[in-house]
Amino acid sequence: MVSNSAIILVAVAFFSVISAKDFMVGDNKGWTINFDYQAWAQDKEFYVGDKLVFRYPVGVHNVFKVNGTGFQNCIKPALSEALITGNDTIVLATPGRKWYICGVGQHCAAGGQKLLIVVNPAVMSPSVAPSRSLGAPTQDLPATGSANGIALASFQSIMAVALAIFLVIAV
Numbered sequence: 001m002v003s004n005s006a007i008i009l010v011a012v013a014f015f016s017v018i019s020a021k022d023f024m025v026g027d028n029k030g031w032t033i034n035f036d037y038q039a040w041a042q043d044k045e046f047y048v049g050d051k052l053v054f055r056y057p058v059g060v061h062n063v064f065k066v067n068g069t070g071f072q073n074c075i076k077p078a079l080s081e082a083l084i085t086g087n088d089t090i091v092l093a094t095p096g097r098k099w100y101i102c103g104v105g106q107h108c109a110a111g112g113q114k115l116l117i118v119v120n121p122a123v124m125s126p127s128v129a130p131s132r133s134l135g136a137p138t139q140d141l142p143a144t145g146s147a148n149g150i151a152l153a154s155f156q157s158i159m160a161v162a163l164a165i166f167l168v169i170a171v
Ligand SMILES: [Cu+2]
Pocket: 032, 033, 060, 061, 062, 102, 103, 104, 107, 108, 113
């Protein structure tokens, strides 16, 4: 039944939005050379609050957060800015493009050890109840709560419509 699977898909989409995720960069390959990190990132959605985990043998690689130019040209910042633990966790605190490179030898330039992701704003938080109804007449809600509820409801409607369109096209 299409309607049932649509409901499940919507539920899954909401769940994935509201729960922060840990992304193991490169999955079981970890942070290494000769791995296509753009292909790895391509099918993933990153949101503020999610975490990137860079895993590698200590001393073999490191992690620098750089800007777009640093990414393009593999320019490594001061060594003091490197993450070097071999299990480096980075919380995605702000939306937008984020660039990471390895600063060891030619790993970035020759080995392609560089990652670009786009972080989406955190739209929903689990602490905001999604059940407030727009249609309810004069509810005595605090102004901020009411505004949140409306923003939330609009987002849900947009998501539902987008998913419905996607389903119609896909089926
Ligand atoms: Cu490296």
